[in-house]
Amino acid sequence: MAVLKEVVTQDRPAIEVPDGLTEDDLRRMYELMLLSRLLDERMWILQRQGRIPFVISCQGHEGAQVGTAYVLRPGIDWVHPYYRDVGVVLTLGMPPRALMLSAYGKAEDPISGGRQMPAHYGDALLRIVSGSSPVITQVPQASGIALAAQIRGEDSVTVTYFGEGSTSSGDFHEGLNFASIFKLPVIFVCENNQYAISVRQERQMAVVNVADRAAAYGVPGVVVDGSEVLAVYQAMKAAVTRARRGEGPTLLEAKTYRMAAHSSDDDDRAYRSREEVAQARQRDPLDRFHGQLVSAGLLNDATEKEIHERAAAVIDEATDYAESAPYPDPATAMRHVYVE
Numbered sequence: 001m002a003v004l005k006e007v008v009t010q011d012r013p014a015i016e017v018p019d020g021l022t023e024d025d026l027r028r029m030y031e032l033m034l035l036s037r038l039l040d041e042r043m044w045i046l047q048r049q050g051r052i053p054f055v056i057s058c059q060g061h062e063g064a065q066v067g068t069a070y071v072l073r074p075g076i077d078w079v080h081p082y083y084r085d086v087g088v089v090l091t092l093g094m095p096p097r098a099l100m101l102s103a104y105g106k107a108e109d110p111i112s113g114g115r116q117m118p119a120h121y122g123d124a125l126l127r128i129v130s131g132s133s134p135v136i137t138q139v140p141q142a143s144g145i146a147l148a149a150q151i152r153g154e155d156s157v158t159v160t161y162f163g164e165g166s167t168s169s170g171d172f173h174e175g176l177n178f179a180s181i182f183k184l185p186v187i188f189v190c191e192n193n194q195y196a197i198s199v200r201q202e203r204q205m206a207v208v209n210v211a212d213r214a215a216a217y218g219v220p221g222v223v224v225d226g227s228e229v230l231a232v233y234q235a236m237k238a239a240v241t242r243a244r245r246g247e248g249p250t251l252l253e254a255k256t257y258r259m260a261a262h263s264s265d266d267d268d269r270a271y272r273s274r275e276e277v278a279q280a281r282q283r284d285p286l287d288r289f290h291g292q293l294v295s296a297g298l299l300n301d302a303t304e305k306e307i308h309e310r311a312a313a314v315i316d317e318a319t320d321y322a323e324s325a326p327y328p329d330p331a332t333a334m335r336h337v338y339v340e
Helices: 023-048 062-069 086-092 096-104 138-152 164-168 170-181 210-217 229-244 274-283 285-295 301-324
Strands: 004-007 015-018 078-080 158-163 186-192 221-225 250-255
Touching: 015 023, 015 229, 015 285, 023 062, 023 086, 023 096, 023 229, 023 285, 023 301, 062 086, 062 158, 062 186, 062 229, 062 250, 062 285, 078 138, 086 096, 096 301, 138 158, 138 170, 138 186, 158 164, 164 170, 164 186, 164 210, 170 186, 170 210, 186 210, 186 229, 210 221, 210 250, 221 229, 229 250, 229 285
Parallel strands: 078 158, 158 186, 186 250, 221 250
Antiparallel strands: 004 015
């Protein structure tokens, strides 16, 4: 585990800062979490107004997403996100404009040119690999990418993300088994939000933790509080360091909670109470990190106002740009579908 240093100001509690991070890093992590939240909230508004078709929310996952992605080297490490990973791709360098163009399905959408449904992130230069709609298919693919990197002698790790519900699928077990046999430099990140759409975890598996399954494949299984971004960063850094040393994969489980419905097509009132959601919001990762930074004197009113205004301006620009951008020409609908 990384060495911790303490930041203490007079009459304020300490905040434990993982070795290798600066105070500016902490503020940057907070800004990325806030940007993820505000972008998500804007997309919900646009969807309810009928301006974009679909949203799948990251709210509640921001600590797990920014905490893991902040360890990685964009453009060097390979990343296979899943559909909820707004915070991951923003941390790696995808701009909000790209995500908004994808949400609108516009021709300039850099992910697919408006041909893929929203939340299927991809960027070749950043080595973000676009996912498929069937869940967990990215896990064996990530093991394959890690094997290729190992054969080539690349100094890279591969990271793939998924929810706990999808670990009931065979692809999860096959990918983990393959990675463990060949000691591949891959980290499997489970963002456990307790619900596979409407099905609670205990109806999905008999084990308490997804990470418990790692023992069957002879790899470390690590559980971390996904509402604590710095704890997530520490756990991820240890897993990445281990992978870079040639010691093989890690299954990292970040316990979190999905604070919005599964998607804009879901009504979560049918399977969980408003009291449960309200209680879970008491552990909102954004609020918790904000409180820690304020208490340690690393965030004041002026700095917070500046961060909010910067994030809001970026989102406003992305929305306005995507709104006015042209849709794809219908004559190109079959492009890249059949051999031309």
